[in-house]
Amino acid sequence: MIRKATLLTASALSLMAGLASADVRIASVAELSGAGAAAGAVWHDGIKMAVEEINAAGGILGEQIDLVEYDSQTDPQNSRAMVQKAIDEEAFVLMGTVYSSSTVVNMLVAMQNGVPQITGSESPTITAKGNPYIFRTAFGAQKGLPKLGSYIKDDLGASKVAVIWANTEFGKGGHDAFENVAASNGIEIVSDIPTEQAQVDFAADVAKLKSSGAEAVFAYMTEEESARFLIEAEKQGLGLPIVGDTVIASQKVIDLAGSAANGVSSHVGLTAEAPIPAIREMAAKFEAKYGYGADHNAIKGYLGAYTVKYVTEAVGSFDRQAFADKMHGLCLDAATHPGILMDACWDDTGELSRESFLVQVVDGKQQITKTLPAN
């Protein structure tokens, strides 16, 4: 039995591996199923759209891109296996994963094999590990949150803040980054409330926030949980300014929470609402193509694919090591590299710098209140 199964697998796998062609292969390793499918599938669609555009315009250095997708199933172990597989199948560059819990695992494999990896993850830990092959498409929470710290301190005038966060790898990263920001801004964290993944009942948490004496609330959770929290906060009449990062002011949360989302302010790295024609144009094209709106993950995937094109062309050949070396300390400006959408620079850890935005939800719409400089 074992023998049969093994032989069958082996032959099936080698069959799939044998599909190589002369084009340049880019592997998209993403959360196409499982809990992260909402993020990963959108990221993948963003990549797909960019790759089609690039191929229609002649490819990279005259080679067509062969985009191959690998499903991590939102499972870190499986994502590791998929990265291994993509490398076995001679991917030139890896795109993915979006979930930080997967990226921290599979980036080890990419590093061991010297394959550049463009990730959509925003957890601070990723660029702090000294991996010379990892590059971001959106800066980590440790870069985004300081921009928010001065907003809380100066614009809201709040010195006592309550933090409510998802007790996962994602939420914990944001929570820890915010703790640092609070400390350096002299903000006191008066209440620190971890919540569960997929939590549905926020009654006790909001009741605690209410009696915490905080002057503002920093909320760092995923989409549905953010919406449920906002609904409960409205119900209990929390009455405190709620601030967050990217997710809480996203269109998805606004759709889910309805009027409860009004008044929420947030720092946003990338948004389809950004006052930048290239992003608006990309978002409109995306919506027309896929039938749903582009979010920050779609934009990350899109500009990530273009990053591969621009960096490779700057190198002049398909050389993985040269690609990684070139990208450290590289700046791409949107004027000469339109696919990058906004000017962006990478430092020697693969961390990204870019302008970002401060938004507020007004009447169920995200409104840009400020454009924040790159840091």
Place this chain on the structure above:
Amino acid sequence: MKRAHLILALIGIAVLILAPIGQKNYIIYVLCSWLMFSIAAMGLNLTLGYAGQVSLAQASFIGIGAYITSLLTLAGYHWVFGWLAAMGATFVIGLLLGYPALRVQHHFLAFVTLAFNTIVFLVLRNEEEITGGSFGLVGMPRPEFFGIKTMPQLNFYYFVLVLFVISAFVFWWIVHSPWGRAFKALRENPIRAESLGVDTRRITLLAFAIGSAFGGGAGAIMAPLVQFIEPGSFALIHSLKILLMVVVGGAGFFYGPMLGAAVVIILPEFLRFTEGYYLIIYAFLVIVLMVYSPSGLIGLGSKLMARFRPKQEVRKDMAKGAQL
């Protein structure tokens, strides 16, 4: 009969030795992963297929084993100590957990283990100073034996294979020992077994504890295999996945869990062309299998074989199915 079994096992081992040669890293990694889950599923098979108890905590035992091994190897101890500590700890926890649960009605072990799995997940996530919390532990070294490094994927495969063969042999030995015969008596007729002087509760408890220790042993392999562990890999859903492996393969059959693990780990590869639908197809196939052959794929196989070979032994206990 016995010689036929031996030959079959030897052929199996030979195939396993040859399987990874010339294969790429990814396939070798998948094979390692399959062998590891087979060990965990083998343990659950002892609990479920032989002692008739449902454990919904096998993933948490893998987790306990993986964390113990990780912490010890990261602290500089050789992997072997981690392995022994992992198996020992999970055996003792199995005893402590099973003793009170089996004191009451028989299906309560399922409920207690379900609660236990959730609690283990929370402890692993919350006790950050020891376990690394939701960030997990990363960078566990792969062990070295007599100067041979297991860092290359192929070497690591043979290392896992050796452990797999040891585990399978231990399993075989347990099942054929006097204990094992007691299991068999217990499974086929608990009341008669008891009246013949088999201490049902003690035997069941031992089966559960040994089965848990197999889980711990699998965890000790997972740590250096993946070189990263985090609490989410040991959540309840993964215990259900291992339960599915055992039952889909065929609970109570020696090769059942290995086949079941192969199906769970390798099936997604075959169903790749269906893109997002493969879990739907998998779930559907499991339901159909349970309707047609509650004793799993091996049961299905022998059912089909029985048509051609009417002398095939029909297992009385499996005709009725295991009881929760």
Place this chain on the structure above:
Amino acid sequence: MAEFIQILISGLSAGSIYALAAVGFTLLWQASQTINFAQGEFVMLPAFFVLALTVKLGLPLPLAIILAIFLSVLLLGAVFKKLVVEPMIQHGTLPLVIATIALGLLLKEGVKEFYSPLGQPFPSLFPQDVLSVFGAAVSIPDIANFVIAMGTIIGLQLFLARTRTGRCMQATAQNPDVAQILGVDIKKMVLYTFLINGALAAIASVLITPIYLAKFSNGEVLGLVAFIAAIVGGFNQIRGALVGGLLIGVIDNLSAGYVSAEYRQAVPMLLLIFVILVRPQGLLGTSEGRAV
């Protein structure tokens, strides 16, 4: 004080929904020894029937809800019994447990692939007004959920105790062989139980989804909670499931508020282990027989 009352009331409101799911759970167990691991998905799914009917087909909400309940009774009741439970029941509980785990996966993945992987807003049946009760905010939906859930369970209890069909169902649950000898059509009675479970799941779904938001993964937590509530309360008693549901709702909220937010999920689990060790038949369960 206001905080405590707030937490208590919210707990009762959540608990009443857990009770609905748990009651269905115990009914199936009594009637057919089915441990339904897909119960959470049974509560997740009807909300998507409603969404499909209102959003995709443009039906008015009340009509969509009635149709969704009907669909649930048909699919989660009759079809589930006919295609999944009936062929497997003679093989003992284990294959059925595995099959319901797989069924849960099938429903979850099906909704994700064919409807949406993203959470969806769900219309509320009631106005969103909030009342102040001893300083605690209580919304009309909270009160309505509690009243409807309790009313449904009490109605069910009366049906089982006072009507001829109900008593036949009880007899079937207690002793199918004797019931059959006494001329009860036990097959029909078991079918009724499955139909009732389908309806209960649909009611719970419509009540809870405006708060939970419709998402394919909603059943994971709900199913587990219903399962624990049923065991804690007493697997063989409707009122046990009721008490278990309310208790878990309140304890979950209280432990999040006063014990530890990080370990809130552990508290119901510890309660479960404690109950099994001290009173394995459940708080209100009877140790022998399977009385409704």
